[in-house]
Amino acid sequence: MLIVMKSDATESDIRRVEEIIEKLGYRPHTMPGAARTAIGVTGNPGAIDPTHFENLPGVADAIRVTKQYKLISKDLRPEKSVIKVGNATIGGNELAIIAGPCAVETVEQVFSAAEAVAKSGAKFFRGGAFKPRTSPYAFQGKGEDGLKILAEVRNQFGLNIVTEAMDERGVDLVEKYGDCIQIGARNMQNFSLLKYVGQTRKPVLLKRGLSATLDEFLLAAEYIMAEGNYDVILCERGIRTFGTHARNTMDLSVVPAVQKLTHLPIIVDPSHGTGRNYMVNPLARAGVAVGADGLIIEVHPCPEEALCDGAQALTLEQYSELYTQVNAIYEILAKEEMAIALA
Amino acid sequence: MLIVMKSDATESDIRRVEEIIEKLGYRPHTMPGAARTAIGVTGNPGAIDPTHFENLPGVADAIRVTKQYKLISKDLRPEKSVIKVGNATIGGNELAIIAGPCAVETVEQVFSAAEAVAKSGAKFFRGGAFKPRTSPYAFQGKGEDGLKILAEVRNQFGLNIVTEAMDERGVDLVEKYGDCIQIGARNMQNFSLLKYVGQTRKPVLLKRGLSATLDEFLLAAEYIMAEGNYDVILCERGIRTFGTHARNTMDLSVVPAVQKLTHLPIIVDPSHGTGRNYMVNPLARAGVAVGADGLIIEVHPCPEEALCDGAQALTLEQYSELYTQVNAIYEILAKEEMAIALA
């Protein structure tokens, strides 16, 4: 059930609808929009009788939603969501670049990367303190010590910190030290973790699973939102196919598909999406050209010494070249008013 | 590093090797075998000097292991592992049948299924109290109440309970009420959860992820074993491909591949592996013929009323027919001494 308020509905009209929803034992999700507010209802086991709402003051319409997803949909919120991450935003009129090393290794490594990232003009820094590694014997990340280094990067360079959490303890720590909680591809359907981050008030960067369909990806976002956290940023990071020339196959068609169905921003990750240094820049350009809201890029001052995923990390020089190229394309898209097509 | 003891090594020889490993700051994993004991070493950041061990009494060999996995490998334990689950075993000379409904719904539903399963001769009962559902609005399972019903099934029918946990709280509860902790396909690379179940002393049924390679699957088992829990049963449950005639594509070639590399038992799940009622029996027969150690099968007294995955559940009659057919094939394999080829 989706209750669409009139454009002149008052705060108290909205509050009254919320109260009725709560009294029925369900949960209201209120989404203010440019033209009007809509209120999603979740928690109802079956259809709700629309007559509960349609004659209330301020209510324009009460619509039965038969689709699997409610909160992510454009029915609930026709305008694109702009997500605040620290002191910057993702999904607005600026290309969001999140750059940094795969893993936090040392203060020197992190600061050297952060300096280059800040200098480029990017506003977000990435770096993992908890690393989901295929082998139990591979480097598992520096944990809380790593997060402290990242917090120091924010203080010193003004960059907003995006970093992964793999479990509840990790979420608590990232909430404390970071600005955006990343949920990795392998945890995209870790539903307990999704519910847990849904209860925080930090924005969440949700990566698409290696073999997730679009529906599964969107419903993972819906899991987070159903708990009350509406600040979800989607991220395409490559899917698994039979191909071997790249580590994964970037599925850029998911960008227009997401934009058609949802109000959430979506960024792309050409570093994990290709796993090959020489492919990162071309696929980053493609990601911006297809209409993504941003990029997440691995940069390492010395890729050949990286403890994790060195093969795909850009050098600081390569990163700088990428930054220039993708922004040139982004500007063209804006200038030619392709924005219409991207919406 | 793998330390192979002589066949006449004493308990104190073994203990001494373990002490040296611990003194070096690493972790010994002692695996007694039919002919000899082997001790795996984990926790070492780099290569270990074999001279620490090779001249000790009772030591036959100290072998550097360059492969990614140690504890699952036949190098460590050439004989097949037979895993004790409650009062029965998986991996020995009997076909293990785990049957029951997808989800625990009501006492009546569960008991009706359990009666048929017990009557058939099967020794294991399945049923989910925590359900990983793609949509946050789908039935999420009955939680601890469901587990209590399952514990009652064990008391009344003598069946051993296999049931899924999705997070640490769930693991604690399954440890309390069940006999075997199932880790679902979507959590196969939830590394925090793998470590957590590695610290329990209940056997673990580990399902292959929807797009997991064999290496990733085996390393997920290695994660559990590296924490000290060696009772891992693998389960092929279908992978994701372009095909649409079945819900997933069962990859039976993984059975001989697993048997070639590891000492762990492997079972197959034709219910999730096909998602189609009419395919379950044929694929169950195929799973036994390919050499699997067992089957996990969804049975529901009334599939068309199931709250979850009804399309793939067998009726009690269909289950009984399947039970007869797969055991006939299993006996033929044994009789013709195909066991050799299966080992």
Place this chain on the structure above:
Amino acid sequence: MLIVMKSDATESDIRRVEEIIEKLGYRPHTMPGAARTAIGVTGNPGAIDPTHFENLPGVADAIRVTKQYKLISKDLRPEKSVIKVGNATIGGNELAIIAGPCAVETVEQVFSAAEAVAKSGAKFFRGGAFKPRTSPYAFQGKGEDGLKILAEVRNQFGLNIVTEAMDERGVDLVEKYGDCIQIGARNMQNFSLLKYVGQTRKPVLLKRGLSATLDEFLLAAEYIMAEGNYDVILCERGIRTFGTHARNTMDLSVVPAVQKLTHLPIIVDPSHGTGRNYMVNPLARAGVAVGADGLIIEVHPCPEEALCDGAQALTLEQYSELYTQVNAIYEILAKEEMAIALA
């Protein structure tokens, strides 16, 4: 349009319906069955008015077919088709084993394999004279000379010859020298070739393409049948997935799916389906257990010297072991009257 004749319809009733179909400019496909004859109509651009037929003598029903396929479907022919290949059949009450080397190399190699195949009791011999190789620089087969060797095998050992054609010239030659024309996976959607073999009167073994959906596979058979050749045997030979432990992933669920929809026999190819010697026997057993009508197996007197696909060829001893095992399973299926379930 499908015209179902009454069980007591006469030859002249049938002929009259055929004439009307031809007069309308379409093509009749008459399929005699155990209980009744059905006549498929193809070539019609849109729906046909059933009143043309429903009042004719001997006509039981005139059914509009909205499905994409007509001639392969059980609507047209509810009984399973038994295909005559040389002096034997595929699809009847006997497991069909087609064995032999990947490629015809020398008289000695072929005769040595043929002797073992004939001795085992198998009735079909395989061997390629035209080899579809990924590289233009790899061995391309011995051409007509190879076919002459195969024809000699038939004369000497009484085996029926199944061999691949890659183009029209090849089809003409296989028609001359062989008993069954194999269309390889890479040509499954070579529609010109399908039409061409549809005009021959030799049975066709049609292999599923590496990434063919079930619908595409069945429509490829429909292409052949629409030209008037109804003797099509389907073959599952493994699909392409992300997996690397086997060369392909055998999709055994396609066997019950095919049996549900069509009257055509289906066999499986565990040699190409796995590409690994040690997997061939387990997957052959699985193929028989799932309900396939036969197997196609690569056997080579000396696999390590094979010019093509040696890694998957069985030795003569391994082949003999496989033959015993799969027949034991086949007999059990028959004995337990699983045949009902397989139909």
Place this chain on the structure above:
Amino acid sequence: MLIVMKSDATESDIRRVEEIIEKLGYRPHTMPGAARTAIGVTGNPGAIDPTHFENLPGVADAIRVTKQYKLISKDLRPEKSVIKVGNATIGGNELAIIAGPCAVETVEQVFSAAEAVAKSGAKFFRGGAFKPRTSPYAFQGKGEDGLKILAEVRNQFGLNIVTEAMDERGVDLVEKYGDCIQIGARNMQNFSLLKYVGQTRKPVLLKRGLSATLDEFLLAAEYIMAEGNYDVILCERGIRTFGTHARNTMDLSVVPAVQKLTHLPIIVDPSHGTGRNYMVNPLARAGVAVGADGLIIEVHPCPEEALCDGAQALTLEQYSELYTQVNAIYEILAKEEMAIALA
């Protein structure tokens, strides 16, 4: 074997090397380059002794090639190949746009599309007279009549005609009426057809198969070139994955991969690559941004009436918008001298 000539080698030096290759019973493939000529050798069953060549006048080096492909490789020709198609080129310093309807239907439909394509500035026209359709009952194309309409388009609008052939007869006809022979995805490993077009002297547009690896794709091109036709243009048209939001998954990472290994131009097909009208423009932009040499686009004056693939065809207005946008991106890439990175 690859023989690299000195930069000052004479025509007669080159001729002499060719003669020796021919005398040895092999085939020379001479590729003139900007700085030097290289001569590939094919047809040799094993390694060739380099001493046959290395002391000849004009020879700089004789290199053993262990890779599977020779003629497509940058070792043979370090500069990018610019392919002449009719009166224009693909692979040079201009974005090649090939546009037109999926299938030739009527003179009016074709001319209406051709007018818009010519007006946009594009130099190539597409349209199928032979259509590879999954179902034998679907529209199969207008055949030679369709080709005559296309030839008329060339006469009237000066557009160069790219059109598919599915068999030898079709190749002969396309050679007569068209400018570039398209080999469709389903025929990418129709090796007989590849050899046949290798013997024509018309350029070939080779589409990647639905599940072709990069190696298979490149070796298909090598098949054509090994017959002496070096004018091959590669085309990425989407691969088959588990995804359902688009008809296929465009794998843009294949573009930098091809450019790293070969001297051949590569274009992308966002129409078949997505199968969704609203995705064509975004993915076309991405294809240009990733560095492709061109695009092939389906345009139809009235997509909803198309006999084939209407769901993905652009209207004339949408095509015009796409044309502007992709050229704006192409110019930016050139301006910023990204060309270096693209090479």
